[in-house]
Amino acid sequence: MSNVIKAPASAAGGRAAAKxxxxxxxxxxxHIWVFIEQERGQVHPVSWELMGAGRKLADKLKVDLAAVVIGPEGETTRTAAVESFCYGADLVYLVADDVLSEYRNESYTKAMTDLVNIYKPEILLLGATTxxxxxAGSVATTLLTGLTADCTELDVDADGSLAATRPTFGGSLLCTIYTLNxxxxMATVRPRVMPMPERVARDAARIITHPLALFEDDIVxxxxxxxPDRDSEKSNLAYADLVVAGGLGLGSPENFQLVRQLAAVIGAExxxxRPLVQKGWVTSDRQIGQTGKTIRPKLYIAAGVSGAIQHxxxxxxxDLIVAINTDKNAPIFDFAHIGIVTDAILLLPTLTAAFRARLSPHSRDPKRASAQ
Amino acid sequence: MLDTTIHVRRGVMAYILCAARALVLKWSTLKAGVQGTSKCGLRGSLTIVKHVFAPSPRAAKAAPVKAAEQLGEALIKTIFKRQPKPQTDLLALACRF
Structure with a gap:
């Protein structure tokens, strides 16, 4: 996408530059590997997002893209392996053992490091989930290799080195990191940073099964x-199509209600x-940005958000960022698609009323609504 | 703060450390193994920072919405002109109620 922060062209040439x-x-x-994260029978969507990113890297390097599925024996793990082919995998490495039924660092690290030591991938991608x-941390330290965490862009340069771009210095800058030697x-990418690839129905191809060389008694x-976290299902912010957010420009916690009202009218999250979470106005599960959630909605309305790089x-x-801010020099106008220089506190009620009118019964005819 | 003024005088870090009789060690980027000021990371690190950069503004600047009497309505029209999908979704949502 054109709006993704791109590293400058000089990013290429990691090994060539190092000579x-x-x-x-x-x-x-x-070859390129993607770890297919599944917990309690569910594949985390970030795994499929990484398959899309991995496919592009694999095509560029002209190598295979492999999915690594680790889990308990049974249908769910097998299904995750088969599903990987629908998201572009050329082959799947499967470690299925009932010792792996619950995630534990020792057993999963053992499974992954054994696979890496035997089959030798050049790039290993994981979701930056809990x-x-x-x-990722324990695999990287066990294998004595480099890991770039929370990447926002992945690319390979002319000599095939992985150029991983991520925020640095508290998020005020970006840097491109290589693991040359x-x-x-290894790299981790947060959910929703990469676009979800289209699922294409495909038959399962090559699945390489590997035994887990670890017994239950070996695990501490x-x-x-x-x-389960009772609040974990409350917010679907990361995967919402419509998101309305407020920033410090709203002035007071009471004014944040205006954001909630607009969101309720248009069915948005x-x-x-971050400052609003730090001030205790909003709970941390609603925070958007580098230390909060990454979002990829069709429409994002930011009211009173300055747009620091962390955000x-x-x-x-x-797809579409609408920024409302009183400061015409606010950084958010550098990357918003539509900008309104006005007080969000005044505009939000008007906007909510206009949306409400548009969505009222007499406006439900799409032809009529678009003609308005 | 000086007497009879509201002027706050802040100490210089070097003087503060000196007053506290703190041991001051002078360090340098060379000793720390920093390869260059445009890069970060230490010598011997498994990962190498090739360069650090600031994000560039979007090539196409944000389209301003002119203030009008019906700013809310004008904004909605601009949104749906640029991104028609939410309109379809919203109308579909509204029709369910």
Missing amino acids: KELPERFKAYK LGRDL YRPQ TKVLSFI YGCS RVGVEGA
């Missing part, structure tokens, strides 16, 4: 029970920038 040969022991490392972050080159950690990296994937 260093890849150590001989790493020359056998080929599980993915935990696993170690393999695999025991899962006694699973207690509501969110906020920008979380909303850059939105």
Whole structure:
């Protein structure tokens, strides 16, 4: 997408610039792997988003894209493996064992590192979820390789090195990071940073099964029970098509109600920038940005949000960004598609009323509505 | 703060450390292994920061919505002109109620 923050063209040439040969022991490392995260029978959507990103890298490098499915024996793990082909996998590495029924760092790290040491991928991508972050860190330290976390862009340069771009210095800048002398080159990407690829029905192709060389008695950690977070289902911010958010420009917690009202009228999820969470006006599960949720809606309305880079990296994937701010020099106008220089407190009620009128019964005829 | 004024005088870090008799170690980018000021990361790190950059503004600047009497309505029209999908979705949503 044209609106994604791109690294400058000079980003290319990681190894060429370093004028260093890849150590001989790493020359056998080929192909791109994506870890298919599944927990309690559900594949996390970030895995499919990464398959889309991995497919592009694999095509560029002219190598295979492999999905790595780790989980308990049974239908759900097998289904995740088969489904991977529908999202572009050329082959699947499958480790199925009942020891892997609940996520535990020791068992998953063992499964992944054994696979890497045997089959030698050059790039390994994981979702920057709670599980993915935990696993990526321990796999990278076990394999003694580099890991670039929370990437916003992935690319390969002319000599095949992974150029991973991510925010740095508290999110005020971006940097491109390479792992030139170690393999695999690992990176994590947060959910919704990459677009969801289209699912294309395909028959399962090559599935390579690998046994887990670990027994239950070898694992120190025991899962006694699973207690779901009662609030985890409340907010569907990351996957909402319409999002309305408020920032410090709203002035007071009472004014944030205006954001909630607009969101309720158009059936949107509501969110906020970090200062509002820090002030305790809104709960942290509604925070949008680098340290909150990354969103990719069809429409994003930001009211009183200045648009600092930390916020920008979380909303850059939105199809249409509408910014309302009193400061015409606010950074948000640098990346918004539509900008209104006005007080959001005054505009939000008007906008809510206009949407309400449009969605009222007499406006439901699409032809009539579009003619208005 | 000086007497009879509201002027706050802030100390310089070097003087504060000196007054606290703190041991001041001078460090340098060379000692820390920083390859260059445009890069970060330490010598021996598994990952190498090739360059740091600020995000560039969007090539096409934000389209301003002119203030009008019916600003809300004008904004909605501009939104749906640029992105028609939400309109279809919203009307479909409204029809369900």
